[in-house]
Amino acid sequence: MLTLKQNQLLNFIILRIEKYGVSPSYEEMCEELELKSKSGINRIVKSLEERGYIERLENKARAIAPRKHPNGQTYNSDVINFKDKFINKHSHSLIKNLKPQKDQIPLFGKIAAGTPIEAISNYGEYLDVPSSFLTSEDCYALYVEGDSMIDEGIFDGDTVIIDKKTNINNGDIIVALIDNEEATLKKFRKKGDSIALEPANKNYKTQIYGPDRIVIQGKMSGLIRSYN
Missing domain, CATH: 1.10.10.10 (Winged helix-like DNA-binding domain superfamily/Winged helix DNA-binding domain)
Known part of the structure; x- marks a missing residue:
């Protein structure tokens, strides 16, 4: 990284x-x-x-x-x-004149890189991304809101690409659904039966959950940033 x-x-x-x-x-x-x-x-x-x-x-x-x-x-x-x-x-x-090959992936809304926010699933929007950004055919995009992952180079306003079909390992950046209500973007750590969601910003604390409270909805595989 x-x-x-x-x-x-x-x-x-x-x-x-x-x-x-x-x-x-x-x-x-x-x-x-x-x-x-x-x-x-x-x-x-x-x-x-x-x-x-x-x-x-x-x-x-x-x-x-x-x-x-x-x-x-x-x-x-x-x-x-x-x-x-x-x-x-x-x-x-x-x-x-260059026309790079692009694919459309669903844009599901916002993901919190900070305090978890209510899960959003907006299936009516799609995002054009270069094919080289996609690691599988089952990817989707989310807007980032918050600054808890800035030390991993993920900023408020960025768009992250998430791959649903991938193995998750300790240290991976994932989308976690908490209690089927709130979604957040954090680093994944598992020890025993506990799951830790780690920020990449010293101003935020690691949160520990039981396995029955967390549903992993994919792993970050790419990032898109707009320079205005």
Whole structure:
């Protein structure tokens, strides 16, 4: 799992490449992450490179190429030629005509990343998402409300993609339905018969429940963020 700054920078690099066909400069990265020093950006870039999320293309200015999305899915692009290691000089015009394959998934409403809120199931809305974001055919989307998961790079206003058909392990970020009434997005921990729902924000406390009170409705497999 990426840190908050790693997640933020990787999303920014992907956004700029898909919009302009070129990776952002270090000055632009500093401004986006509100850092004063390029050395701080260089450390984050190096950590992303070491973990296989990006690749720095040799002998190319401003050439940082994403290899994976923040959720770990492979990043596929018609702009970056990984085989020959260059960013296409016509990439800006290619982006305008590029029509990535997209699928529609149900948008069920809001999920609390904070105090649990009443479960919402709005089956009348659908969301277009890139096919590469989907880990199975049984995914759905939820808007995030709250800040209890910010240390995992999940912010208020984000949209999370949830996969219902997946195995759940300790440390996974899940949608938990509590007492069949309230839904929340938290990290899952199980010890014995107890289930802990852990926040990723020191201002919130871990909540412990018996297994009969929790229904797991899926595991987070992706995140979508809008930059205005």
